Amino acid sequence: MAVASVTQAGIVGRHHEEPDQLYVETRELRVQGFLLFMVSDLVLFSSFIFAYLYLRNTGQGWPPPGAPKLDLALASINSVILFGSGATMHFALENWKHRNFTKFANWIIATIILGAMFLSGQIVEYAKISATWGGSGIFGAGFFTLTGMHGFHVFCGIIYLTVLLLQALQGKYTFQKYTGLTLGTLYWHFVDVIWVVLFSIFYLY
Amino acid sequence: MEGISATVAHVERILAFIFGIVVFFVAAIALKNDWKSKGLENQVFKMMLALLALGAFLAILASVNVLAGKGVEI
Amino acid sequence: MAVAAVHSGGIADHIHPEPESFLRKYVFSIDHKIIGIQYIVTCGIFMMLAGALAELIRVQLMRANGGFMTPDTYNAVFTMHGSTMVWFVIIPLLTGGFGNLIFPVQIGARDVAFPWLNMVSYWIFPVAGLMLYSSFLMGAPVAGWTEYPPMSLQGGAGTSMWCAAVFLMGIGSTLTGINFLVTILKMRAPGMTFTRMPLFVWGQFVTAPLLMIATTALGAALAALFVQREFGVPFFDPTKGGSPLLWQHMFWFYSHPAVYIMILPAFGMISEIFPTFARKPIFGYKMIAFSSCAIAILGFMVWAHHMFTSGMAPTLELPFMVLTMLIAIPTGVKIFSWTTTLFGGILEFTTPMLYSIGFLILFTIGGVTGVFLAAVPFDLHAHGTYFIVAHFHYVIAGGSLMGALAALYFWYPKMTGRMMNESWGKWSFWLYMIGMNGTFLPMHWLGLWGMPRRYAVYDPQFQTWNQIESWFSFVMTASILLTIFNAIWSIKYGKKSGANPWRARTLEWQIPSPMPYYNFKHVPSVFAAPYDFAEPLPYRGLEEELTDSPPPVPAAH
Numbered sequence: 001m002a003v004a005s006v007t008q009a010g011i012v013g014r015h016h017e018e019p020d021q022l023y024v025e026t027r028e029l030r031v032q033g034f035l036l037f038m039v040s041d042l043v044l045f046s047s048f049i050f051a052y053l054y055l056r057n058t059g060q061g062w063p064p065p066g067a068p069k070l071d072l073a074l075a076s077i078n079s080v081i082l083f084g085s086g087a088t089m090h091f092a093l094e095n096w097k098h099r100n101f102t103k104f105a106n107w108i109i110a111t112i113i114l115g116a117m118f119l120s121g122q123i124v125e126y127a128k129i130s131a132t133w134g135g136s137g138i139f140g141a142g143f144f145t146l147t148g149m150h151g152f153h154v155f156c157g158i159i160y161l162t163v164l165l166l167q168a169l170q171g172k173y174t175f176q177k178y179t180g181l182t183l184g185t186l187y188w189h190f191v192d193v194i195w196v197v198l199f200s201i202f203y204l205y
Numbered sequence: 206m207e208g209i210s211a212t213v214a215h216v217e218r219i220l221a222f223i224f225g226i227v228v229f230f231v232a233a234i235a236l237k238n239d240w241k242s243k244g245l246e247n248q249v250f251k252m253m254l255a256l257l258a259l260g261a262f263l264a265i266l267a268s269v270n271v272l273a274g275k276g277v278e279i
Numbered sequence: 280m281a282v283a284a285v286h287s288g289g290i291a292d293h294i295h296p297e298p299e300s301f302l303r304k305y306v307f308s309i310d311h312k313i314i315g316i317q318y319i320v321t322c323g324i325f326m327m328l329a330g331a332l333a334e335l336i337r338v339q340l341m342r343a344n345g346g347f348m349t350p351d352t353y354n355a356v357f358t359m360h361g362s363t364m365v366w367f368v369i370i371p372l373l374t375g376g377f378g379n380l381i382f383p384v385q386i387g388a389r390d391v392a393f394p395w396l397n398m399v400s401y402w403i404f405p406v407a408g409l410m411l412y413s414s415f416l417m418g419a420p421v422a423g424w425t426e427y428p429p430m431s432l433q434g435g436a437g438t439s440m441w442c443a444a445v446f447l448m449g450i451g452s453t454l455t456g457i458n459f460l461v462t463i464l465k466m467r468a469p470g471m472t473f474t475r476m477p478l479f480v481w482g483q484f485v486t487a488p489l490l491m492i493a494t495t496a497l498g499a500a501l502a503a504l505f506v507q508r509e510f511g512v513p514f515f516d517p518t519k520g521g522s523p524l525l526w527q528h529m530f531w532f533y534s535h536p537a538v539y540i541m542i543l544p545a546f547g548m549i550s551e552i553f554p555t556f557a558r559k560p561i562f563g564y565k566m567i568a569f570s571s572c573a574i575a576i577l578g579f580m581v582w583a584h585h586m587f588t589s590g591m592a593p594t595l596e597l598p599f600m601v602l603t604m605l606i607a608i609p610t611g612v613k614i615f616s617w618t619t620t621l622f623g624g625i626l627e628f629t630t631p632m633l634y635s636i637g638f639l640i641l642f643t644i645g646g647v648t649g650v651f652l653a654a655v656p657f658d659l660h661a662h663g664t665y666f667i668v669a670h671f672h673y674v675i676a677g678g679s680l681m682g683a684l685a686a687l688y689f690w691y692p693k694m695t696g697r698m699m700n701e702s703w704g705k706w707s708f709w710l711y712m713i714g715m716n717g718t719f720l721p722m723h724w725l726g727l728w729g730m731p732r733r734y735a736v737y738d739p740q741f742q743t744w745n746q747i748e749s750w751f752s753f754v755m756t757a758s759i760l761l762t763i764f765n766a767i768w769s770i771k772y773g774k775k776s777g778a779n780p781w782r783a784r785t786l787e788w789q790i791p792s793p794m795p796y797y798n799f800k801h802v803p804s805v806f807a808a809p810y811d812f813a814e815p816l817p818y819r820g821l822e823e824e825l826t827d828s829p830p831p832v833p834a835a836h
Binding site: 031032035062063067069070071072073074075076077079080081083084086087090094182185186189190192193195196199200202203204205 | 213214215217218220221224225227228231232235245246249250253254256257259260261263264266267268270272273274275276277278
């Protein structure tokens with residue numbers, strides 16, 4: 001019954017509160033600040049991508065001696081899983097915008113599950129690579145640093161989305177004021193887009 | 206054991222191919238529906254949906270080995 | 280009835296309640312003005328530490344064949360001197376210090392966009408500084424503030440601590456950049472278009488993206504060095520497939536924009552001080568504003584001019600040389616604009632004006648030697664010598680630091696409500712000019728004669744000039760100490776300043792000194808740039824600011 005009343009309070013609260021001018025202006029600030037944060041995160045990834053491409057093209061050739069082979073089949077399905085989670089997150093936000101709380105909740109849970117599946121896939125890939133590790137440090141410098149950073153971002157994203165779901169259940173967001181959900185979706189898409197680049201430079205290049 | 210691991214990879218590729226196509230069309234249709242939205246954050250969303258579609262497309266090609274890098278197990 | 284609120288609802292009317300406890304007021308303040316003062320004071324402390332290290336260097340160099348330090352100690356001393364000055368003095372002072380203190384008031388805002396984040400950015404600073412200095416206890420970093428591998432891969436744990444400390448400081452910088460950029464984009468007063476902003480705000484506006492973007496790139500480089508040192512990941516080890524050149528690319532991609540972070544705010548400060556003390560509009564407002572944008576953008580494209588002797592592909596030398604020389608053009612535009620601002624003005628030679636004129640001369644000298652160095656054939660000869668040391672000290676100590684000192688004398692009344700002692704100020708200025716030039720001018724020819732930098736002992740033929748430089752450095756130190764003493768003494772004994780002792784025209788001078796926590800009783804509207812001395816002030820709604828009327832009421836929530 002506690003769950004039902006929380007959800008009830010959430011539903012009731014969700015329909016009140018017209019956005020006032022202060023909310024509208026601070027929303028602009030928060031969205032821009034978050035976008036700039038994503039830009040700086042992009043610079044972080046770009047720096048390591050530069051380092052990987054530089055090392056790959058000025059070193060002993062690629063793959064370096066002793067480096068393990070990457071599993072393209074696993075990475076393909078894993079990538080599709082992550083991209084799919086981007087699609088489900090898009091649906092989650094769309095449903096919120098169309099005032100459908102239940103569908104929002106279902107789609108965001110699907111996103112979290114798919115994100116967790118992606119991380120599991122990465123762990124399997126890491127395990128396979130470690131099994132055939134030839135001691136090539138430079139492979140680690142490129143592959144593990146970047147995919148590790150990305151995996152950490154996915155992990156944080158999963159926590160972030162879970163927190164958003166819990167907050168939504170408690171009625172923190174209304175159908176007019178839901179900036180947190182928008183920002184969470186932006187972050188999740190960002191993590192997805194980074195993976196497009198990483199997938200290309202490690203598995204397709 | 207060899208036959209089994211080949212099958213796993215096979216399943217992975219088929220799933221990647223099918224769901225890749227699904228995700229590609231979902232992203233492309235979402236992009237088309239949102240095309241006229243305004244505001245900075247919506248432009249960013251549109252860019253990301255486009256890149257998502259691109260990613261799905263690349264994954265489709267990867268699943269059938271049309272695109273495969275050096276150092277990758279085919 | 281008081282003037283009707285010009286702006287109602289929204290951020291401009293949103294006033295935090297006045298902080299009550301000592302902790303909330305002075306320690307964990309979210310007020311940009313208090314945070315600015317905290318930054319300035321902390322930078323003062325780190326400047327004394329870095330200055331002491333500098334004097335250790337100068338005392339060591341009085342003897343050609345060894346003073347009192349082993350080469351290893353000497354290496355640690357100049358490494359920490361440089362690291363402290365760049366990341367813990369100049370950058371935080373110009374952005375977090377004077378930036379925080381002044382620009383939000385200049386745009387008519389009540390605070391920055393993310394005040395709590397601002398506080399976090401500040402508190403990262405002393406923690407990171409403690410981390411940096413703790414490295415002395417564990418085998419200090421010794422490879423210079425640039426920490427090139429393979430030298431930076433060796434030695435004690437201090438280098439890893441250096442990586443962590445600077446990385447942490449970088450996070451604060453990045454957050455500050457984001458904060459400032461959003462503030463300027465979204466929180467300007469009604470009517471303040473970009474071309475009506477004070478030039479100090481322009482300086483912060485173009486620096487903020489540099490802080491945000493470049494610093495993250497440094498973070499990546501530091502993280503890579505750290506994981507190589509601690510976990511053996513061979514980014515920079517050629518025997519394992521890495522490349523020492525990779526470090527140089529990653530490091531300089533940040534560190535070149537970093538030098539623009541160090542100078543662009545100072546350009547903004549000078550642009551405020553010159554019109555005020557020439558009683559004349561700034562010449563070429565738009566040229567100064569847009570050339571700052573050009574410098575910020577071009578600054579990302581020239582990093583490899585630090586690498587001409589590194590063994591990188593020679594085909595890269597020409598484009599980087601050309602782009603570097605190109606930056607001299609927008610910079611020159613500014614120098615001419617400032618000089619023309621002075622021409623025909625009614626000049627008041629107050630201390631801030633003197634420091635600004637000193638800036639104009641010394642930064643120009645430093646800038647000119649920069650153009651020499653942009654030329655590859657010249658740089659091949661001068662790289663790694665004292666000519667480089669001379670160049671960057673002219674632009675930093677003669678440029679950035681002089682700008683910051685000018686700003687200190689100029690905006691001190693806004694911080695404290697009192698003036699700094701003017702005659703001590705003038706003494707400080709002349710001691711600084713004599714000391715700074717005496718220390719760094721001879722380094723130009725010492726460098727060209729072949730004296731290498733970063734050496735604890737050197738060829739005896741250079742000893743006389745080194746001794747001269749060291750004596751002059753004591754004069755420079757005396758100047759800095761006098762300024763610091765002046766700043767502390769004047770808190771209690773300085774002459775009361777009133778709101779606008781310099782009769783300046785930007786918004787911070789139209790409110791009381793020291794500035795109240797709410798900044799404005801009513802957010803003004805703006806209808807022109809502030810520099811037209813022939814016209815009345817271009818603001819509406821400021822009638823109540825200097826009266827005894829009650830402060831604005833915090834928003835009811």
